Amino acid sequence: MITIEAFRGNSILDQQVEIVERKGKGHPDYICDAAMDAVSVALSQEYLRQFGRILHHNIDKSLLAAGSVEMRFGGGRVTRPMELIIGDRATFSVGDRRIAVEKIAIDAAREWIRRNLRFVDPELHVDFRVVLAQGSEELTGIFARPGEVMAANDTSAAIGYWPLSPTELAVLSLEQHLNAREFKERFPETGEDIKVMGMRWGNDLELIVAMPLLARFIESEGEYFARKKIIEREIGEFLTGIPGFGRKLASLNTLDEPGRGLGGVYLSLLGTSAEDADSGQVGRGNRVNGIIALGRPLGTEAAAGKNPVSHVGKIYNVLSHRLAREICEEVEGVKEAHVILLSRIGAPIDRPLMAAAQLLMKKGKLTGDVATRAEEIIERRLAGINGFCMELAAGKYPVC
Known part of the structure; x- marks a missing residue:
């Protein structure tokens, strides 16, 4: 069922207060x-x-x-390594053929750390514990059912929206700037564990940034505050x-306070607070559009690690945001779009129980004038969902 209706609420831009958060790639939740x-x-x-096909797995714990x-x-120096626990379910064998699941999992996690965290050596600074197990017969059996489109493995709902507000874009772009290669080359003393909290009050914007400086580059408290001043100017x-x-x-x-030595500065050895201060968990980080926006509708599913062909907690989360964007970009007169997708366990993923688009129109435009075009976009995407799932399987769309 596809429903197109007018959005009855107010745009986030009409709210007096807007709060948006972004956790950077060195944050423990983002790492997970x-x-x-x-x-x-x-x-x-x-x-x-x-x-020749993707088998049952969910690496979302x-x-x-x-x-x-x-x-x-x-x-x-590191006195005790971090520990990354990799869990939930995977397929370990098909007939007599075994899959080296544990090695694949550890190698993939190590490679991600190696490519994204400059000073974390995954061989020395991280212990890995794999607690993956075989899935239940009912859920693994979904992958053996006939049909060109996989059945949903859960009854779940997801919601996406477009466009991002100026506040959301500001928070997202600042973290990406601070973690960009060019910035790190100019300011190598900055760590990757960045958190940006943004608040808009009326038309004013305040951004609160947490970003450690690396101990190897900072020889004294005085140097810390001198470097901090330069970075604040940047x-x-x-x-x-x-x-x-x-x-x-x-x-x-x-939180910094001059005169307190190490107790008054945000210093890090490896660039992530997971080295000694803060643990991380899947699902506590950014949503699939890269931010945590408190004034926006939020789904309850953690998309990261879920299998890309039957788990609607991943598929519909990413797809709902894509659909909202495509409706705004392709349909004249749409100011803002919210798309809700609801699955029914066991039903093919290209046939959601409900696909609803709620449209906020530009002045002088009516929802009824564009309903057919918006519905066509949803139908087109659902018809091509297998290709979309393969793009998810290749990591084309970020989930944090």
């Missing part, structure tokens, strides 16, 4: 989400290579347990290029 999705992609590709370090100005210059706001304020590491 991204690393587990990398495991799912690696397993999917191995299943395709060996069997993970915990990154914080380690311990001894730190000083100028350096330090953040301020970046904000001047963000349009659409009146007053724009930014602050960095607001």
Whole structure:
């Protein structure tokens, strides 16, 4: 069933207050989400290579347990590695043929860490524990059912929206700027564990940034605050290029207090708080559009690590945002779109129990005038869902 209706609420832009959060790639929650999705992609590709199809797996249960370090100005050492627990379910064999699931999982997680966290050596600084097991007969049996389109393995709902607001874009773009290669080359003393909290009050924007400086580059408390001042200036210059706001304020590491030595600065040995301060978990990080927006509708599913061909918690989460964007970009007169997808366990994923688009129209435009075109876009995407699932299996769409 496809329903197109007018959005009855107010745009987020009409709200007096808007709050948006973004966790960067060094945040423990982001690490869990991204690393587990990398495991799912690696397993999917191995299943395709060996069997020509993706087999049952869900790598969406993970915990990154914080380690311990001894730190000083100028350096330090790891005294206890972090531990990344990789869990839930996977297919280990088909007939007499075995799949090296544990090795694939650890290799994929290590490679993600190696490519994204400059100072974390996954061989030395992270212990891996794989607690994957075979899935239940009923859920694994979905993959053996006949039909060109896989059946949904859950009754679940997802919601996506477009466009992103200026506040959402500001929060997202600032974190991406601070974690970009060019920025890290100019400021190698900055870590990857970045968190940006944005608040819009009326037309004013305030961004609160947490980003550690790396002990190996900072020889004293004085140097820390000198470098921090330079980085704050850089953040301020970046904000001047963000349009659409009146007053724009930014602050960095607001817990800092001069005169307290190591107790008054945000210093890190490896660039992530998982080294000794904060553990991480799948599902506590960004939504699939890269942000946590408190004034927007939020789904309850953690998309990261779920299999890309039957788990609607992943498929519909990503697809709902894609559909909302395509409706806004392809249908004249649509100002904002919300798309809701609801599955019924056992039904083919291309036939959701409900696909609803709620459209906020531009002045002078009516929902009824564009309903047919919006419905066609949804039908087109659902008809091509197998291709979309293969793109998910290849890691084309980020989930955090």
